Amino acid sequence: MTTDNQHPDPTLDELTAQAAAAAAASVPQSLEAKLAETETRLAEMSDAYLRAKAEAENIRRRGEEDVSKARKFAVEGFAEAMLPVMDSLSAAIARPDASVEQVLEGVHATLRQLSAALERNKVLEINPATGTKFDPHQHQAISMVPADQDANTVVTVLQKGFSISDRVLRPALVTVSAPK
The missing domain is CATH 1.20.5 (Single alpha-helices involved in coiled-coils or other helix-helix interfaces)
Known part of the structure; x- marks a missing residue:
């Protein structure tokens, strides 16, 4: 309920x-x-x-x-490496009374400075030895000459080449042996 x-x-x-x-x-x-x-x-x-x-x-x-x-x-690093070379050349010009031997000695010293500066900046010479097989990637053949070497080998180097980091800046100018 x-x-x-x-x-x-x-x-x-x-x-x-x-x-x-x-x-x-x-x-x-x-x-x-x-x-x-x-x-x-x-x-x-x-x-x-x-x-x-x-x-x-x-x-x-x-x-x-x-x-x-x-x-x-x-090019800052490269330019810094070139400054001593510039200084050496300026010093050579500043001495007009220098003997031929002194000038030649200065030129050799300047060339060593330049080579060292290029090498420090990874610019390397391409200078093939006589008898080296011709490499079209690193050499430029100017002429073919008869020679006692195998065909397509370097006979003479007319101008050194240069490379930077495995890239050819300028190929070496060479003469190569002609096929017999």
């Missing part, structure tokens, strides 16, 4: 309605929470994107500056 003051036990329909009302009330809250969370993540990602974009732009700009400086000052 129930009296007016007592609540009857809820029926299945009432329980379902209460559960549906609770779910409906929680859905907007969870959607609002998800929306707020998504907006927060979007703001964080936008900030991270802008920072990454700015960093990439700074790296690109610094890279361009480095390349520009490298081009501008690429």
Whole structure:
């Protein structure tokens, strides 16, 4: 028995309605929470994107500056190596009363300085020995001459060649033996 003051036990329909009302009330809250969370993540990602974009732009700009400086000052080390050679030549000109032997000695000393400066900067001579097989990558044949050597071998070197870092700056000018 129930009296007016007592609540009857809820029926299945009432329980379902209460559960549906609770779910409906929680859905907007969870959607609002998800929306707020998504907006927060979007703001964080936008900030991270802008920072990454700015960093990439700074790296690109610094890279361009480095390349520009490298081009501008690429010969600085080589020029520094050439200055003593220039000084030696200037000193030789400053002595007009020098004897032929003194001038020749100065020229040899200057040539040694120049060779050392070139070598320090990886500029190497290509000076093939007589009898060396002709290499079209390092030699330029000026003429073919009859010789007692095998065909296509270097007979004489007319002018030394030079390379830098395995790249030929100037091939050696040579005469080669003609086929018999």
